[in-house]
């Protein structure tokens with residue numbers, strides 16, 4: 001989607017995707033990635049997700065990237081934290097309480113600016129992007145994180161029956177995007193009550209994805 005689409009969603013508080021409590025798939029499945037305490041977890045397209053706070057409570061540090069500066073400032077305000085703010089390239093970097101958030105476009109982010117990543121948690125990031133952007137996003141994420149193990153939540157519905165975002169990412173596409181770098185395992189599938197915006201049946205799928213090759217450590 002175009003950046004103005006998302007910036008205006010935040011400006012107009014049209015953020016139905018935001019969950020006020022930690023995501024149930026995250027709390028149920030994150031341990032399957034087997035990340036050591038103190039690990040640094042990357043949240044792409046993070047919004048002001050409370051998942052960052054939950055990960056910190058589990059003993060991890062969090063780094064995220066989010067297009068909307070408003071979302072980033074709201075995250076820290078709602079966490080009762082006053083962040084240190086600095087500039088790096090085209091990004092503003094906000095840091096407090098074990099959470100570092102880059103305000104800017106993920107496609108402008110490079111591995112040096114992002115720093116070490118021990119795992120990726122993608123909720124509503126891949127599925128927020130249309131197909132052409134997903135084809136750019138997946139290899140970019142792999143390069144940014146050196147294919148750090150990933151917990152990913154996807155959405156599946158008949159795309160011809162409704163428009164995204166969020167978009168449907170069927171299992172076949174997921175494997176095309178990620179099978180070269182990861183060993184994706186589907187660990188939970190849950191039907192969405194009422195389907196996709198009441199238009200067609202829909203379900204969420206949780207993927208645990210260890211990397212295929214040995215890590216950089």
Ligand SMILES: C[S@@+](CC[C@H](N)C(=O)[O-])C[C@H]1O[C@@H](n2cnc3c(N)ncnc32)[C@H](O)[C@@H]1O
Pocket residue numbers: 006007017018019044045046047048049065066067068071104105106107123124125128
């Ligand atoms: C559907 S929301 C999901 C937010 C968050 N992951 C959550 O679970 O609440 C997608 C988010 O991606 C952000 N976004 C969209 N395109 C982006 C980009 N190119 N770079 C960084 N963030 C982006 C939007 O501003 C929006 O907050």
